[in-house]
């Protein structure tokens with residue numbers, strides 16, 4: 001073999017080793033069971049319970065909900081357009097946030113519509129205004145923070161991009177800077193989710209070439225995001241934690257950068273995810289909605305040109321096995337709040353299988369404990385404890401004592417007997 005032959009042989013070998021990220025051959029019954037868990041949520045049509053992420057997740061999955069799906073989109077349109085396009089500012093609390101508007105635009109695109117007309121134009125202008133305000137809050141010298149988060153900032157850019165709407169280079173520039181100087185992304189709190197969302201926005205911009213002046217910077221940032229996410233893989237295989245893995249995989253699947261490590265890392269993540277599915281880790285509809293696309297080899301970036309003709313399997317409601325009525329067994333859970341004076345500690349007894357929210361309710365009924373929540377797309381978000389509302393860039397963190405942050409919210413986490421749960425006011 002001559003020199004050229006040897007070189008071609010070597011390149012061919014390397015090409016074969018560089019792999020893309022694929023999650024194929026997932027048991028269809030497992031996927032259907034996940035989809036079935038979304039169905040009851042699609043009957044909840046009140047404005048606080050509507051969730052555009054559910055619609056997006058389903059449309060990018062291999063499953064469909066028949067007439068329910070069209071009805072859900074219709075309800076989303078009524079609710080979002082009414083609250084976003086009305087000039088009534090009296091009930092500003094009820095207005096969707098920047099991220100919710102962005103998810104709504106993703107839902108419209110998932111139905112193969114591009115925003116247009118007067119109403120569509122107003123929604124786009126509103127999202128652009130949100131981003132401009134956030135850019136202002138970050139500041140010229142990047143000394144500030146967005147009012148929402150870099151996660152929502154990325155989501156906003158992504159939503160406009162899949163509708164082929166250009167945002168100013170300076171808006172994209174703030175997200176690029178945040179990725180280039182990672183300390184600006186949420187310190188310690190879910191950097192993988194935030195990086196993945198930023199990466200999805202950059203992937204869309206790269207493919208659509210909407211900001212040609214920033215092409216090189218976007219390409220470099222994407223490489224950095226991919227590298228960081230691969231580095232965040234845990235020994236079990238998750239990227240960050242189990243719940244950031246779906247978005248991380250969406251980003252890696254959309255990647256145009258096959259590498260030797262990529263394919264292997266994705267296979268390992270698939271194994272970890274499947275194990276988590278067996279352990280019923282995915283019950284929350286928002287989490288399921290971020291997971292379903294990857295089980296169908298899709299990511300939010302596919303919304304650039306969605307395939308609305310692709311065959312999808314019709315979901316049938318799950319057949320319920322009647323549970324035997326038994327006398328409930330009780331467990332004891334200790335609830336602690338040390339961030340207040342005087343501190344609080346109390347043990348409550350609740351039936352086995354109760355959620356942390358049930359524990360909080362019981363403590364409120366039987367002691368001086370008080371709490372408040374706010375509805376969100378992930379479920380009830382704990383906003384205040386003992387009358388202390390978390391301030392700007394603060395939150396009430398949920399921990400299993402002594403120091404393990406919970407990976408689920410108050411409605412989903414089910415404490416075990418003897419566990420102590422701490423609610424701690426922290427900055428983020």
Ligand code: B12
Pocket residue numbers: 097098099100103147148149151152189190193194240241242243244245247284287290376377378379380381382383394395396397398399405406407408409410412428
């Ligand atoms: C940003 C963020 C935060 C910020 C929110 C503040 C802010 N102003 O943005 C901070 C750091 C405070 C936070 C806190 C928590 N978070 Co958080 N968060 C996110 C993140 C990265 C983006 C959320 C978002 O903006 N969505 C888009 C907008 C449009 O949707 P939204 O519903 O309007 O957004 C609001 C809610 O998401 C709410 N929120 C944020 N996190 C959580 C978690 C839960 C369980 C609930 C009910 C609500 C909630 O804050 C958002 C802004 O108002 C997601 C990542 C993801 N993959 O979704 C994780 C994520 C949702 N969070 C998660 C968790 C576990 C928590 C905590 C429970 C952690 C803890 N141990 O205390 C706490 C919530 C505790 C509480 N008080 O109820 C998990 C949820 C997993 C699950 N099984 O559902 C996720 C998926 C991260 C992960 N990979 O583990 N979070």
